[in-house]
Amino acid sequence: MDKKKQTHPADEQQHLTTNQGLKVEHNDDSLKAGIRGGTLMEDFHFREKMTHFDHERIPERNVHARGSGAYGFFNVYDDSMKKYTKAKFLTDPSLETKVFVRISTVVGFRGSADTVRDVRGFATKFYTTEGNYDLVGNNMPVFFIQDAIKFPDLVHAIKPEPHNEMPQASAAHDNFWDFISLMPESLHMIMWVLSDRALPRSYSMMEGFGVHTFRLVNEEGVSHFVKFHWKPVNGVHSLTWDETQKIAGKDPDFNRRDLWESIEKGNYPEFELGVQLITEDEEFDFDFDILDATKIWPEELVPVKRIGKMTLNRNPDNFFAETEQVAFHPGHVVPGIDFSNDPLLQGRLFSYLDTQLIRLGGPNFSEIPVNRPIAPVTNNQRDGFARQTINKGRVNYSPNSLAGGCPFAAGADMGAFKHYEQKVEGHKVKARSESFKDHYTQAKLFYNSMTEPEKQHIKDAWKFELGKVETMHIRERMVEHIVRIDKEMAEEVAIAIGVKVPENVSPPHKPSVLEGKRSVDVSPALSQENTHTGKIKGRKIAALVEDGFDGSALKELKSMLEKEGAMLEVISKNHGMRSATKGSEIKADKTYLTTGSIMYDAVFIPGGKDAVEKLKKMGDTLHFIKEAYKHCKPIAAIGEGVEVIDACLLPELLTFDVVSSDKGVVTSRKEGDGKAVAEQFIKAIAKHRFWEREKLKDMVDA
Numbered sequence: 001m002d003k004k005k006q007t008h009p010a011d012e013q014q015h016l017t018t019n020q021g022l023k024v025e026h027n028d029d030s031l032k033a034g035i036r037g038g039t040l041m042e043d044f045h046f047r048e049k050m051t052h053f054d055h056e057r058i059p060e061r062n063v064h065a066r067g068s069g070a071y072g073f074f075n076v077y078d079d080s081m082k083k084y085t086k087a088k089f090l091t092d093p094s095l096e097t098k099v100f101v102r103i104s105t106v107v108g109f110r111g112s113a114d115t116v117r118d119v120r121g122f123a124t125k126f127y128t129t130e131g132n133y134d135l136v137g138n139n140m141p142v143f144f145i146q147d148a149i150k151f152p153d154l155v156h157a158i159k160p161e162p163h164n165e166m167p168q169a170s171a172a173h174d175n176f177w178d179f180i181s182l183m184p185e186s187l188h189m190i191m192w193v194l195s196d197r198a199l200p201r202s203y204s205m206m207e208g209f210g211v212h213t214f215r216l217v218n219e220e221g222v223s224h225f226v227k228f229h230w231k232p233v234n235g236v237h238s239l240t241w242d243e244t245q246k247i248a249g250k251d252p253d254f255n256r257r258d259l260w261e262s263i264e265k266g267n268y269p270e271f272e273l274g275v276q277l278i279t280e281d282e283e284f285d286f287d288f289d290i291l292d293a294t295k296i297w298p299e300e301l302v303p304v305k306r307i308g309k310m311t312l313n314r315n316p317d318n319f320f321a322e323t324e325q326v327a328f329h330p331g332h333v334v335p336g337i338d339f340s341n342d343p344l345l346q347g348r349l350f351s352y353l354d355t356q357l358i359r360l361g362g363p364n365f366s367e368i369p370v371n372r373p374i375a376p377v378t379n380n381q382r383d384g385f386a387r388q389t390i391n392k393g394r395v396n397y398s399p400n401s402l403a404g405g406c407p408f409a410a411g412a413d414m415g416a417f418k419h420y421e422q423k424v425e426g427h428k429v430k431a432r433s434e435s436f437k438d439h440y441t442q443a444k445l446f447y448n449s450m451t452e453p454e455k456q457h458i459k460d461a462w463k464f465e466l467g468k469v470e471t472m473h474i475r476e477r478m479v480e481h482i483v484r485i486d487k488e489m490a491e492e493v494a495i496a497i498g499v500k501v502p503e504n505v506s507p508p509h510k511p512s513v514l515e516g517k518r519s520v521d522v523s524p525a526l527s528q529e530n531t532h533t534g535k536i537k538g539r540k541i542a543a544l545v546e547d548g549f550d551g552s553a554l555k556e557l558k559s560m561l562e563k564e565g566a567m568l569e570v571i572s573k574n575h576g577m578r579s580a581t582k583g584s585e586i587k588a589d590k591t592y593l594t595t596g597s598i599m600y601d602a603v604f605i606p607g608g609k610d611a612v613e614k615l616k617k618m619g620d621t622l623h624f625i626k627e628a629y630k631h632c633k634p635i636a637a638i639g640e641g642v643e644v645i646d647a648c649l650l651p652e653l654l655t656f657d658v659v660s661s662d663k664g665v666v667t668s669r670k671e672g673d674g675k676a677v678a679e680q681f682i683k684a685i686a687k688h689r690f691w692e693r694e695k696l697k698d699m700v701d702a
Contacts, residue, residue, distance in 0.1 A: 024045055032341075034427065035426060036435075039350075046149050046350075049152055050347065053152035054358065063107070066114070068260070069326060070101050071099065071314040072100075072313050073097060074309070074310040075309060076090050079092065085216040085337065087130070090308070090336070098127040099125060101310075105119075107119075107159065112252075113254075116169040117170070117194075117199060120203075122139050122206070123136045125328060125370075130415060131332070134329055136348075137212075137230075139200065140197055140209065141211060142189050142296055143293045147343040148343060148348060171193070177466065182477075184440070185439050191485070196238035199238045199239045202259070204262060204269035205236055208229070211293055212340070212344065212345040213225050213290050213293075214226050214227070215420055216338075221421070224277045225283065226278075230310070232269070233535070235535065237688045240632075243631055250595065263315050267537055267565050267567070269311070269312045273306070274305060276299070276304055278290060286301065287515070289436055293345070296526075298520045300523055301518055301520060322370040326371060330348050331349045335415060362384045362386060363384045363385075377389075379407060382396050434511045440484045440485060440508035445521065446526055449525075449526040454529065459493060463493055463496040476500075479501060532688065534686050536566045539601040540599065540601055544624060547578055547614070548580075550606045550639055551586065568604070569600070570590075571590050572590075581609075592624065598627070601633060602681070603628045604641075605638075607637075608640060615644045629650055634685050635664065637677075638667070639671075645665070664687070664693070
């Protein structure tokens with residue numbers, strides 16, 4: 001008997017259908033009114049696909065499941081935005097607008113770790129006098145896809161593989177990279193995800209972006225295209241990849257704990273709100289389509305105007321009631337803010353409301369306290385699950401005469417929202433504008449804008465992610481894409497993952513419609529190394545202490561750090577009080593068993609002969625210091641404490657006993673140098689990392 005021929009699914013000519021069995025002609029673009037027009041409600045395939053995806057998880061969010069929240073307030077600096085928008089909270093400096101912010105990972109389940117390589121959601125609810133406004137974005141300014149119809153495919157691909165539910169909170173698997181290797185529009189976003197931006201040190205040291213192109217509309221009805229930015233006052237800083245993996249074991253709540261503790265201690269995270277503005281006449285002036293969510297507007301071409309500041313100053317009272325039940329929606333806007341035809345944004349305007357109907361039990365989610373607007377709510381919507389409002393009277397319809405016609409529609413001159421009147425024309429099509437088809441230029445721009453250490457981190461991330469892919473042709477396809485971004489990067493990655501760099505790769509496609517437009521080759525604003533502010537607010541410093549330490553030196557440093565908004569914790573072999581030779585005794589906050597250098601931004605070793613003799617013989621102490629050195633962190637020691645650094649046998653990168661922050665190790669054995677060491681140590685902490693040490697990391701046994 002002949003054996004039955006094995007067939008691949010592709011050989012069976014399976015056709016994509018709707019849930020009703022209708023064959024689908026096009027699955028990559030939603031139905032639009034013209035090639036760059038808005039998405040049409042009649043696109044039943046898009047709505048079915050998105051509705052099914054939105055309802056796949058109950059009750060956990062399908063994406064952004066693991067989050068942290070905080071309350072705060074926002075103030076605009078002046079009234080200069082009146083020329084662009086009539087939104088009162090953006091134009092009246094006398095108003096203080098309350099906010100709730102939720103920051104989240106995207107891929108992992110609620111029980112995953114904070115420090116995984118991932119995008120971070122950054123959503124802000126403004127409780128304005130005109131209604132709630134939700135700015136729902138990420139810590140990266142672009143996204144993986146151009147059209148929302150591909151969102152279910154993206155998330156299915158990046159989530160744990162369905163046959164074995166692995167891996168958790170990670171893109172390092174075949175399904176995801178198979179999808180990406182066939183979706184070159186994702187490459188710019190991939191460069192961000194493989195960069196240090198995906199490993200934030202703290203939520204207070206992370207940028208936020210609205211991602212999409214929106215509109216601002218002023219009192220005269222004049223429109224400007226706008227992108228929103230959150231710029232952290234603390235600068236943008238990240239963990240290293242090695243740290244994130246270790247922290248996930250030591251403290252999977254690392255980022256949310258940092259946010260909570262910072263607010264409790266009064267080190268309130270602060271973010272400046274910035275806007276990039278483009279006039280209607282400038283819409284087609286650039287070598288990218290401004291409606292394409294996979295593209296940035298380089299700040300060198302379109303500067304960011306900082307218009308106000310948000311301060312987060314209160315933790316929630318109950319995680320479930322507030323952080324878990326808060327509901328954001330990019331369609332929650334106020335007069336003066338409107339939408340563009342960005343096809344990813346257009347899809348989100350449907351998806352978010354659809355998701356909340358199932359996740360929060362029905363249409364009354366806006367009555368949950370954290371979602372409730374401060375503006376009065378008056379309409380004829382009634383009943384449903386979890387209804388809170390007790391409406392009085394007999395009238396629940398419009399028009400009516402029994403209630404005097406109330407509630408009645410208000411005119412735009414009375415503060416009502418009025419959609420921007422944009423001319424729309426074109427054929428109903430499922431297609432993509434030619435101006436959306438440049439997938440490599442900005443991926444190359446991002447890479448070229450990085451410093452050498454940042455470039456190396458991206459290459460190392462490629463090696464890890466693709467090294468986890470088991471299917472060789474997926475690795476090969478990805479290297480073919482990387483060649484189009486940077487050949488040297490492709491060669492290093494290819495060697496590491498065991499494939500050859502393909503020859504005669506076709507050059508990246510650049511649509512003719514984008515040729516000769518305004519562009520830049522390098523954007524310094526994209527490098528985190530250009531965001532240093534000289535501040536150390538929110539940083540955590542470890543002091544390694546045993547009995548017999550120099551209490552006066554530690555007290556002096558602690559006072560100077562706290563004055564700058566940083567926090568010092570005492571690490572010892574055991575819990576309890578540690579005695580001092582000078583100054584007063586101090587309580588140990590953590591032990592080597594419960595923490596590690598990975599949890600801190602810098603390390604300090606005070607003097608004290610008896611304490612130092614103990615520390616020099618403790619393997620945990622030496623490991624703590626060497627690991628911090630390997631991770632390029634500032635280290636300081638005073639008096640006999642320098643002997644502990646000597647005992648670590650660190651590489652000959654530095655000249656010790658020089659009170660200087662140039663190389664990140666600040667030491668002095670001299671009496672009376674405590675203040676000078678502290679001042680230089682603070683300068684070193686403000687620099688964050690000393691990346692030149694990475695060249696010596698293989699010499700450090702940590």
